Amino acid sequence: MQQLFSRMNKMSTFLASLISIVLGMLIGAIMMVAAGYNPLEAYNALFVSALFQPYDLGETIRTVTPLLLTGLAVAIAFRTGLFNIGVEGQFIVGQMAAIIVGLKLPLPSGLHAVAAVIAGGLAGAIWAYLPGLLKAVRGVHEVIITIMMNYIALYLSNAVVFHLLAPGADSTEKIPDSASLRVQWLSDLFGGARVHLGILIALAAAFVMYVLVWRTRLGYELRAVGFNPLAAEYAGMNVKKSVILSMMISGAFAGLAGAVEALGTNGYLPIMNDFTGIGFDGIAVALLGANTPVGVILASILFGVLEYGGGNMQFEAGVPFEVIRVVFAAIILFVAANIVEKIFHSRRKKGVKTNA
Amino acid sequence: MLETLTNILSMTVLYSTPLILAGLGGLYSERSGVVNIGLEGLMTIGAFTGAVTTIFFGNAWIGLLCAIVAGILLALPHAIASITFKADQVVSGVAINFLALGLAVYLTKHMYNGSSQTPVVPDKLSVISIPLLNKIPVLGPSIFQALPTTYIAIALVIITYFLFYQTSFGMRLRAVGEHPHAAETAGINVIVMRYIAVMISGALAAIGGAGLSIAIGSQFTQVTVAGQGFIALAALIFGKWRPFGVLWAGLFFGLAVALALTGQLYHLTNYVPSEVLSMLPYILTILALAGFVGKAEPPAANGKPYEKGAR
Numbered sequence: 215m216q217q218l219f220s221r222m223n224k225m226s227t228f229l230a231s232l233i234s235i236v237l238g239m240l241i242g243a244i245m246m247v248a249a250g251y252n253p254l255e256a257y258n259a260l261f262v263s264a265l266f267q268p269y270d271l272g273e274t275i276r277t278v279t280p281l282l283l284t285g286l287a288v289a290i291a292f293r294t295g296l297f298n299i300g301v302e303g304q305f306i307v308g309q310m311a312a313i314i315v316g317l318k319l320p321l322p323s324g325l326h327a328v329a330a331v332i333a334g335g336l337a338g339a340i341w342a343y344l345p346g347l348l349k350a351v352r353g354v355h356e357v358i359i360t361i362m363m364n365y366i367a368l369y370l371s372n373a374v375v376f377h378l379l380a381p382g383a384d385s386t387e388k389i390p391d392s393a394s395l396r397v398q399w400l401s402d403l404f405g406g407a408r409v410h411l412g413i414l415i416a417l418a419a420a421f422v423m424y425v426l427v428w429r430t431r432l433g434y435e436l437r438a439v440g441f442n443p444l445a446a447e448y449a450g451m452n453v454k455k456s457v458i459l460s461m462m463i464s465g466a467f468a469g470l471a472g473a474v475e476a477l478g479t480n481g482y483l484p485i486m487n488d489f490t491g492i493g494f495d496g497i498a499v500a501l502l503g504a505n506t507p508v509g510v511i512l513a514s515i516l517f518g519v520l521e522y523g524g525g526n527m528q529f530e531a532g533v534p535f536e537v538i539r540v541v542f543a544a545i546i547l548f549v550a551a552n553i554v555e556k557i558f559h560s561r562r563k564k565g566v567k568t569n570a
Numbered sequence: 571m572l573e574t575l576t577n578i579l580s581m582t583v584l585y586s587t588p589l590i591l592a593g594l595g596g597l598y599s600e601r602s603g604v605v606n607i608g609l610e611g612l613m614t615i616g617a618f619t620g621a622v623t624t625i626f627f628g629n630a631w632i633g634l635l636c637a638i639v640a641g642i643l644l645a646l647p648h649a650i651a652s653i654t655f656k657a658d659q660v661v662s663g664v665a666i667n668f669l670a671l672g673l674a675v676y677l678t679k680h681m682y683n684g685s686s687q688t689p690v691v692p693d694k695l696s697v698i699s700i701p702l703l704n705k706i707p708v709l710g711p712s713i714f715q716a717l718p719t720t721y722i723a724i725a726l727v728i729i730t731y732f733l734f735y736q737t738s739f740g741m742r743l744r745a746v747g748e749h750p751h752a753a754e755t756a757g758i759n760v761i762v763m764r765y766i767a768v769m770i771s772g773a774l775a776a777i778g779g780a781g782l783s784i785a786i787g788s789q790f791t792q793v794t795v796a797g798q799g800f801i802a803l804a805a806l807i808f809g810k811w812r813p814f815g816v817l818w819a820g821l822f823f824g825l826a827v828a829l830a831l832t833g834q835l836y837h838l839t840n841y842v843p844s845e846v847l848s849m850l851p852y853i854l855t856i857l858a859l860a861g862f863v864g865k866a867e868p869p870a871a872n873g874k875p876y877e878k879g880a881r
Contacts, residue, residue: 245673249680297660299607344856354859355868357607357660358807361800362852373845488793497664534679539672546665547647551655 227504230554234502235516237554238545242537251533259530264523272400272407276479278518279409280305282416283471284496285514286423287338287464289505293427294460295440300345300360301468302493303367304338306486308472310371311337313483316389316476317379326392331415331473338469339462341367346461350454356461364489372485385484395478412474419467420507426463436460468493495521498546517542572708578828580712583720584786585831586824588613590723591778592802593809593816594730595771600811601734602767603747603871607663608648609775610799611670615644616779618674621688621790622681630693630784634777641776642769644670649768653761656875667799675792687791688783695719695785719781723820726774730813743767747869750876760876775799801827804855811869823851 243253264274284301291298298304312334321329345359379386395410427433439446439456447453471492476483499517503509524538548554592609599606606612619640624633648666651657675686682688695718703714713720734740745753746763754760782798783790805823809815830847 245676249677297658299660299664348856348860352860355873357605358803358859359856361607362804362855365797365800365852366849369845369849373843376845377843488796494664494668497661498668501661534676534684536672536674536676536679539668540676543665543669543672546661546668547651547657550657550661550665551651552657553655556655 226555230552231502231504231509231513231549233554234545234548237548238541241544242541245537245540246533249533251531256527256531256533256537260523260527261519263526263530264519267405268403269405269407270522270526272404272409274518274522275404275409275413276407277522278514279412279416279478280471280475280492281495281499281518281521282413282511282514283419283467283474284493285499285503285510286416286419286496286507287467287471287493288496288500289503289507289510290423290427290467291460291464292500292505293440294436294456294464295443296346296349296457296460296464297357298342298345298360298461298464298468299357299497300342300363300493301464301471301496302489302491303360303364304341304465304468305472305475305490305493306364306367306371307341308334308338308469309476309483310374310472311469312393312473312476313386313389314374314379316393317386321392323392326390327395327411327477330389330393330477331395331470334473334476335466335470338472339466341469342461342465343458346458349461350457364493368486368489371483375483375485379483386482388481389477393477394481395474396481408479410474410478412478415470415474417511419470420511423467424507432459436463468496471496495542498542501546501549576708576711578825578832579708580716581828581832582821582825583712583716584824585827586820586822587717587720587723588778588781588786588798589802589805589823590727590817590820591719591781592775592799593805593820594723594726594813595774595778596803596806597730597811597813597816598743598767598774599771600806600872601747601869602743602764603750603869603874603876604649604652604764604768604771605659605663605873606648606768606771607660607803608645608666608670608799609771609802610795610797611663611667612641612644612772612775613779613782613799613802614667614670614674614795616641616776617783617794618670618678618688618779618790619776620780621691621783622677624691624693624784625689628692630691630695633691633693633784634695634780637776637780638773641772641774641779643772644776645768645772648772649765652875653764653768656877659873659875671792674790678790688789690788691784693784694788695781717781717785719777719785722777724817727813727817734813744869747871750871750874754878760878764876775802778802801851804851807868808851808855808858810867822854826850 246253246256263270265271287301288298312330315330315333345356348354348359349356375386395412397411400409435451436456439451439453443453499510499513503513520538524535527533528535592613596606596609616637620633620637623636624630648662651662652659678688679686697715698718700714704710742758743763746760750760779795782794801823805816805819809819826847830844
């Protein structure tokens, strides 16, 4: 019976997410109509161009890859009671560390890429250590600290490029092939798209999250601390250690995202004028994915399609890409405010009343 | 030397103005118990609306008014989601930032043939000199020969101070942010107070944003605001959620921005990389929150949705 209820609950979450997506896209459509565009044509261009050609499919997968990882990063933090808005910063230091190893550490092919990916994950974890520590020891809210750390990461990365890696230039050189995640057969499979091995790493990470959070003692503790720190402490769990660890695991996923993006998609590190936005998009992905690995995978696919297809939509239907950002925002608001369920809920309540 | 000092001070005032305005906006919202990560987005919509309506009407003051209205309107979804629907306030704020930048750039591209920046505005809020006072050495040319938004910011700090600590409105607002249930028992409508606070927040942040596009700068681009909403948030925290705290913190962070920008001019970057100067506001905020530079304590009910009757 209980299982049935939990399944029904999952179904309704899924349905609510689906309705939120439709409502979000409807808002996008209204904005297009208001500006004199044809939304059907635009959405058609978006989906067709994101999915139907091998090349575009490959590029869509490439877009999905880092979103999946940053989504997991945000989700695992949410699961353990933390709001890691610093995924963007951890992503940036992950990028930086991966490129440093890629450029400066002469390692044999194969090993080189592995070392660079690990370096990215480690850098993200280390970057997340401080907000975790301050939360655990001083009780400082992680949201503000991680926002500040995002900016520090941005300037740090730029300083490293400008002063150390490529003095005077606006980006580093390309990393050698030995550190790249790009492989010929995969590119060939998708008509020369920039899709890379990062997608396998991202899928593996989703599996790791599932096992870690739901199938290990550590994961049980992390969730317990997130759910009710006082009770967890009473049960003999080390709350401080758990908070720091949660933050670092989340940071590691974010760092991995940066590493695969740097090693697979770009292959170099530029001086950045602004954030990549991939870390912030992770918040939307996690939220829509209800903080579960499968949900995050599905949500990252949707956002990846919208993101990549949105670029083509601008090209083919003339609709500015930014309408997609508005759709993202609307979906986040609908999911966060739980509008769908609240409306259903009040209906149901009213129904009961009239029956009685 | 005196000239250098005057230059740095006037740039400090210039760059701190938007931070103080948006920081004050954050102050209203957060003192009423609603976290506002959306300051960045509210500034963005202010900057965009200010530029576009100034181009349309040919008058920067009308542009400023329109920006205020737009700021209030964009603050509404945040209020509805986080107060009425009790959404996570941080998530809702993040959505506001997405929404604002998306909307602003979408409309800019739509109106100006795919360009992600507006044309230069035909009219600007120009510098106002206050006679006599502007003759004071150093202070005169930097403070009493400033943009209208600077005077507005300073006036708003003083008004906010009196409003918060001398009027019943201010006390109610603060009560709602500290002990909403006690406030409700005392007959204050928590929901209405929070709505008002969030909308004021939108208005003030939008003035700060408009200042960037029609006073300091002269157009709206995708990177006009570029993180200043988050520095304003930092100023709010570094200023310990107090009106004059926001003023001093805003000035201090403005100084950091001015030094980062002029550092090259004065060979400062020979000693300190400009990136380090840019990082300074954020590092100081972390230190302040960690309790190394005075303890920053947020309002007690900040971030908590109000459930009537719950404890």
